[in-house]
Amino acid sequence: MIRRAFAIILVLHGLIHLIGFVVPWRFATLDGFPYTTSALWGRLELGATAAQVLGLVWLGQAVAFVVAGVGVWRGSAWAPALAAAAALGSLVVCALGSPGAAAGLVVNIVILIVVGPGRARVLGRPSVER
Template sequence: MTSFFHWGAGIILALHGLLHLLGFAAYLRLATITALPYKTTVLDGRMDLGATGTSLFGLAWGVAALGFVLVAAAFLLGWGWWRPVLIAVTLLSLLLTVLDFGPAKAGVALNLIILTLLVLAPRLTAPAPA
């Protein structure tokens, strides 16, 4: 049986992933998002990626979104590969949110919390498959 903690953690991971879709949509110009306007610069305007670089940046946000949703599913279903993939996708997410710190500062904090929990709770496991 999956505990409340496991469901809560899985839902938080999935929601974090879904929030990455905002960067995916904004930087690929698929949608206009007031809180995340399209721009070609990162690091508070210090580095210009250009249009192509910004599209790749947007794709990276999509990879992070998919990664978090897949990890959430793996965690909830008790699949053993969730931890190393969560570390990788969280590091990717941390890089993206640091590069776009202004609108993504809450994401930086959440990524740091996830990484801290992974370090401090090494015995944390997903539930056994039913």
């Protein structure tokens, strides 16, 4: 039950990362997430091209979280490590995307606490996968 709930949280967190992709590429306009070419609370000007490159990083993070969520759902031993790596990477992109992505910083810290040392067995099978 806990494993499945965590898997759903990972997938949802990954899907939310798609905002960081669709907005700079102008595939969508979303209330509360305006198009911008700046990062780090407006302190770093990226320009349109770099903002789109960062959007691709957001897309990669989305894929990583969805794959980690599916892995956690299935009880795969590799999934907690992928979730941790995705959360670490997401800390960086959420910081760059703040203030709009500031809530993601908190979610990533929670994910890192959940998959921390000694807790990963709850999320994945203790078996060795080939």
